[in-house]
Each structure stands twice: as C-alpha cells, then as structure tokens.
Amino acid sequence: MNKLKEYILSTLGVALVATGLEYFFFPNNIAAGGVSGLAxxxxxxxxxNPRILVFIFNIILFILAFFLIGSSFGAKSIYSTIMLSFFMWIYEAFLHPKAITENLILACIFGSAVLAMGTAxxxxxxxxxxxxxxxxxxxxKYLHIPIGQGLLMADCTVTLLAIYSFGVEKGLFGLLSAILIGYLDDRFIAGINPVKQVFIITNKEKLIVDFINNEIDRGCT
Known part of the structure; x- marks a missing residue:
C-alpha cells in the first residue's frame, strides 16, 4: 500500500512539473536550468524537439542514479522520468499548451512555484x-549539500548555455527561475517533512519522557 501511495504521489508531482514547463517556461523560452532548460x-x-531531448538526457542520468544512489531510487526515478515525458507528450499532442502569461516576471515566479512544488x-x-x-x-548523499543548493549549482551551469541561445535577458530570467526553484524546493521539502530534533537536559528524564510520549504524542529517546 505504501508503494502504491509513493507512485501516486510521484505521478502528481511529475504532472505539476510538466505543467510548469509547458505553460510557463517552454512558451516563454525560459531555460530555468535542469535538463528541460538544457533541452x-x-x-x-x-x-x-526539446521533449525528445529531455527523455534522452534523463535516461542517461537515471542510469547514474541507479548505480550511485540505489536500485529503489533508480526504479522510481525511471517511472518518474517516463511519466514526465508522457505528460509532456499529452500536453503537446492534445492540449497544445500556450503561455498562461507572456509577462516574463509572472511566468518566472509562478512557473518556479509550480515546478518546485512538483519536484518536492x-x-x-x-x-x-x-x-x-x-x-x-x-x-x-555524498557531499551533504542541501538539495536546493545542489540544484542551483547544476542549473546555473545550464543557464550559461541559455544566455548563449536566447540572449542575456532571457538567460537572466532563466537564472532567476533556477534560484527560485532551488529556494522553494528546500522550503517545500521542509514543509512536507517537518522533523525537528530537540535536546533537553534534565534530572527528571522519566517525567519528561512520559509527558512527551503520552501527552503530546511525540517520539523521545
């Protein structure tokens, strides 16, 4: 049951990512980092076709994930990669998406929010x-760099190519979007998994442990 829930939520997240790309970034030529920006x-x-390039690049990268992160991550990433390409194809083939807004600032802000929520x-x-x-x-996993910062490092590299392709102004909007996505990713992930650890120094440990476990229903060791 938990596995089914994971795949359902992954599908929802991927659908949000595809929506951000197809309705905010692609129509406005905003290369907000990532494989989509590179494509x-x-x-x-x-x-x-950038959708074909997204699929090819992702196939290469999820193979790396399979070996470096583990088979579970790789398997679910394969599914998410396929579903992302599927949703992008559905949008292109049947919905013919157009920009919700041609205002680059609004596209940058709302596109980043939708995409970051999906990836989180x-x-x-x-x-x-x-x-x-x-x-x-x-x-x-290996350098303990927060996910948002890791995304920003990789996406800024992609932004340099976007500046070459679309000019400085569009490239800067792509960079701004990459920064927003990186920041919002960390905020959304923290909201989904709000785990906090507190150290309490006391000589009444039994009383406090009983209160935490029984009264406020939290874990305590």
Whole structure:
C-alpha cells in the first residue's frame, strides 16, 4: 500500500512539473536550468524537439542514479522520468499548451512555484523527476549539500548555455527561475517533512519522557 501511495504521489508531482514547463517556461523560452532548460537551449541551436531531448538526457542520468544512489531510487526515478515525458507528450499532442502569461516576471515566479512544488513531492518519495535533480540528489548523499543548493549549482551551469541561445535577458530570467526553484524546493521539502530534533537536559528524564510520549504524542529517546 505504501508503494502504491509513493507512485501516486510521484505521478502528481511529475504532472505539476510538466505543467510548469509547458505553460510557463517552454512558451516563454525560459531555460530555468535542469535538463528541460538544457533541452530548450539546444533546441534553439539545432532544432530538435526539446521533449525528445529531455527523455534522452534523463535516461542517461537515471542510469547514474541507479548505480550511485540505489536500485529503489533508480526504479522510481525511471517511472518518474517516463511519466514526465508522457505528460509532456499529452500536453503537446492534445492540449497544445500556450503561455498562461507572456509577462516574463509572472511566468518566472509562478512557473518556479509550480515546478518546485512538483519536484518536492517527488523527492519526498525518494525519487526524482530526472535531470539535474538527480545530480542534486547525488551531491546531497555524498557531499551533504542541501538539495536546493545542489540544484542551483547544476542549473546555473545550464543557464550559461541559455544566455548563449536566447540572449542575456532571457538567460537572466532563466537564472532567476533556477534560484527560485532551488529556494522553494528546500522550503517545500521542509514543509512536507517537518522533523525537528530537540535536546533537553534534565534530572527528571522519566517525567519528561512520559509527558512527551503520552501527552503530546511525540517520539523521545
């Protein structure tokens, strides 16, 4: 049952990511880092459908995740990667998405919020939407870099290519979006998993342990 819940929530998260891309970023040529931003920038140069590029790049990256993070993360990331490409195909084939707003500031803010909410939901299932999210997860596991900061490091690299492809102004909006996504990812993840640890120094440990366990229904050791 828990596995089913994880996959249902991953699907919801991926749908939000696809929505942010298709209705805010892609129509406005905002390359907000990630594999999607990389694909959008490359599409401008060699005219290959960015949705196809997203799928190819993600396949390569989730193979890395399988070996570096583990089979469970890899399996759920495979699912999320496939579903992301599926949702993007559904949007393109049947809904023909257009920009909800052509105001780049609004597209940047709301696109980042929708996308960050989606990636946070997927991350909490110990999976990834693919792309630089996988890179961030690897950095988090081995170097203990917060996921949002890891995303920002990888996404800023992609932004440099976006500046070359779309010019300085669009590139800066892409950079701003990457910063917002990185910040909001950490905030959303903290909200989903609000775990806090408190150390209490006392000589009445039994009384306090009983109160914490029985009265406020929290864990205590």
């Amino acid at each position: 959008l920038a490359i599409n401008k140069i060699i005219n290959i 939901i997927v991350f909490y299932q110990d999976a990834s939407t693919g792309g630089t999210a996988i890179v961030a997860k690897i950095l988090n």
